[in-house]
Amino acid sequence: MKILLNNRLVNVDASQSRQPLLNWLREQQNMKASKEGCGAGDCGACTVLLGCVQDGQLHYQAANACIALLGSVVGRHVVTLEGLSPHSAQELSDMHPVQQALVDYHASQCGFCTPGIVMAMWAWWLNTPANPMHTAAHKQQHEHAIEQALSGNLCRCTGYHPILQAAASLAPFTQGAQEERQVVGLSHQQVMAYLAADGLLADESTTSTLNYQLPSDEAALALAIDAAPNATLICGGTDLGLEVTQQSHTRPAYIDLSQVTELQSIAIHDGYLCIGGGVTFSQLQDYLGGALLAHNHMALAWQKLLPLIGSTQVRNRGTIAGNIANASPIADSPPLLLALEAELELVQTQKKQHIRVVPLAKFYTGYRHSVLQPGEYIRSIRVPMSERQVFLEKISKRHEDDISAVCMALVVNVEQGVITHFRLGLGGMAATPVLASKLETALLGMAVANIDAGQLMTMLQQDVTPMSDVRASAAYRSQVCINLLQYWLQDAQVKEESVA
Numbered sequence: 412m413k414i415l416l417n418n419r420l421v422n423v424d425a426s427q428s429r430q431p432l433l434n435w436l437r438e439q440q441n442m443k444a445s446k447e448g449c450g451a452g453d454c455g456a457c458t459v460l461l462g463c464v465q466d467g468q469l470h471y472q473a474a475n476a477c478i479a480l481l482g483s484v485v486g487r488h489v490v491t492l493e494g495l496s497p498h499s500a501q502e503l504s505d506m507h508p509v510q511q512a513l514v515d516y517h518a519s520q521c522g523f524c525t526p527g528i529v530m531a532m533w534a535w536w537l538n539t540p541a542n543p544m545h546t547a548a549h550k551q552q553h554e555h556a557i558e559q560a561l562s563g564n565l566c567r568c569t570g571y572h573p574i575l576q577a578a579a580s581l582a583p584f585t586q587g588a589q590e591e592r593q594v595v596g597l598s599h600q601q602v603m604a605y606l607a608a609d610g611l612l613a614d615e616s617t618t619s620t621l622n623y624q625l626p627s628d629e630a631a632l633a634l635a636i637d638a639a640p641n642a643t644l645i646c647g648g649t650d651l652g653l654e655v656t657q658q659s660h661t662r663p664a665y666i667d668l669s670q671v672t673e674l675q676s677i678a679i680h681d682g683y684l685c686i687g688g689g690v691t692f693s694q695l696q697d698y699l700g701g702a703l704l705a706h707n708h709m710a711l712a713w714q715k716l717l718p719l720i721g722s723t724q725v726r727n728r729g730t731i732a733g734n735i736a737n738a739s740p741i742a743d744s745p746p747l748l749l750a751l752e753a754e755l756e757l758v759q760t761q762k763k764q765h766i767r768v769v770p771l772a773k774f775y776t777g778y779r780h781s782v783l784q785p786g787e788y789i790r791s792i793r794v795p796m797s798e799r800q801v802f803l804e805k806i807s808k809r810h811e812d813d814i815s816a817v818c819m820a821l822v823v824n825v826e827q828g829v830i831t832h833f834r835l836g837l838g839g840m841a842a843t844p845v846l847a848s849k850l851e852t853a854l855l856g857m858a859v860a861n862i863d864a865g866q867l868m869t870m871l872q873q874d875v876t877p878m879s880d881v882r883a884s885a886a887y888r889s890q891v892c893i894n895l896l897q898y899w900l901q902d903a904q905v906k907e908e909s910v911a
């Protein structure tokens with residue numbers, strides 16, 4: 412198998428596929444510019460660019476090399492800091508504009524984090540359309556985008572202000588960024604030709620070793636599952652990659668879903684928002700930001716939640732399906748999906764393409780367990796389109812790149828002061844993400860004005876058993892949850908009073 416690394420094709424022994432990309436770069440390619448800080452996707456020191464072809468266009472995104480397994484980047488263009496400038500960087504005049512901006516703004520001290528920051532900033536710069544910044548709102552939007560792009564990069568000594576200033580100074584270069592369609596000395600056409608070349612995407616040796624299969628469509632996926640029925644399905648690897656680096660637990664075999672074409676689609680179909688089983692958080696973010704759904708309450712709730720999940724690097728790789736299938740009690744998308752009454756289309760290839768549809772409310776069977784059978788995968792997540800009000804809050808210690816203590820999503824409808832619909836999805840409040848169905852039964856048909864805020868917790872206790880862990884105690888979680896519910900209630904009561 413071959414990987415396009417900066418401007419050269421590198422032969423890779425398929426037996427190496429299950430190791431982290433970062434280890435391969437540093438230890439086998441002797442490319443030490445990408446650093447290892449945390450090895451857990453948290454610090455960004457290992458950030459590289461991954462290029463892939465989408466809708467006929469070459470598109471680059473930042474990713475954490477520490478938790479990406481090598482097999483997952485076959486068919487991608489891997490760009491490291493070493494590839495940043497096609498020329499020698501020995502002369503200051505050869506510096507890339509991103510590097511130059513960091514120098515100009517004194518945005519590096521010890522420099523350990525700087526390689527990752529350069530790469531994350533470069534990815535943002537490459538993807539930033541020219542922004543005239545005519546208004547204060549444009550400027551604010553632009554600054555927010557920079558913060559988002561760099562939220563996965565920790566720097567312990569410089570302080571973020573000069574780093575953000577350096578990125579903001581790149582704004583006049585956006586035209587340059589458009590012209591920089593020649594990355595690492597290869598034109599986009601050349602890169603696309605490499606990526607499409609036989610033997611790169613669908614190399615036989617990859618499949619024949621069976622320890623890392625990368626099918627490109629559902630037919631190939633079915634064959635892969637048949638050939639290795641006990642292999643672990645992997646998509647973005649942002650959960651499974653952590654097992655490798657934090658617990659030294661590499662699975663014997665993986666089947667990678669991230670390049671299965673049919674799992675990549677997002678569409679509105681028959682009154683459902685259908686999110687493919689390989690769709691990343693970033694792809695969903697881009698789709699929902701489109702004009703079509705800009706004012707829909709459900710889309711607005713997603714737009715509030717998605718930037719709070721991980722960092723840009725994590726969202727570029729992590730998928731909604733992986734977030735569900737991982738069955739973590741603190742996964743952030745299940746509470747919203749539960750409240751929105753989402754259902755999952757599951758495919759079991761070993762039973763002649765047996766397809767079943769399971770409501771998410773019936774998917775979890777216990778802590779880190781679900782109804783998924785070996786070899787069964789989530790083909791799509793179907794979310795009924797709704798115009799109902801959505802109240803969503805994620806509570807964590809940090810705003811960005813932090814796991815939640817509590818995540819709450821409430822889809823509610825109040826007609827003439829009476830609750831006619833109430834679906835409360837909760838994360839961090841039980842062994843699995845849960846729907847507060849007893850609270851729902853208690854509140855349905857009640858006048859908002861008559862709900863006693865003090866009683867809400869007593870009612871909710873029948874639905875939840877929060878846990879204590881390093882992030883929060885059970886008591887804290889309960890208190891936060893009740894505070895959030897009271898916040899919603901006060902707001903609803905004020906609205907009703909103003910109508911009356």
Ligand SMILES: Cc1cc2nc3c(=O)[nH]c(=O)nc-3n(C[C@H](O)[C@H](O)[C@H](O)COP(=O)(O)OP(=O)(O)OC[C@H]3O[C@@H](n4cnc5c(N)ncnc54)[C@H](O)[C@@H]3O)c2cc1C
Pocket residue numbers: 451452453478643644645646647648649650651652653668688689719720721722725728729730731732733734735736737741742743744783787788789790812813814815
């Ligand atoms: C630094 C960091 C920050 C994070 N922050 C957050 C956060 O704020 N909120 C949050 O909720 N999560 C967070 N995560 C966790 C992770 O990013 C998400 O759970 C992500 O959605 C996992 O998706 P993935 O595609 O990477 O899953 P993978 O790691 O590829 O797989 C996870 C599990 O899902 C299964 N799986 C994947 N796709 C499918 C499919 N289509 N069908 C069946 N099974 C499948 C795999 O077999 C595996 O069991 C964070 C992770 C990191 C490393």
Ligand code: FES
Pocket residue numbers: 446447448449450451452453454455456457458475476477478
């Ligand atoms: S080494 Fe920290 S994110 Fe990769």
Ligand code: FES
Pocket residue numbers: 518519520521522523524525565566567568569
């Ligand atoms: S420059 Fe030292 S950690 Fe960022």
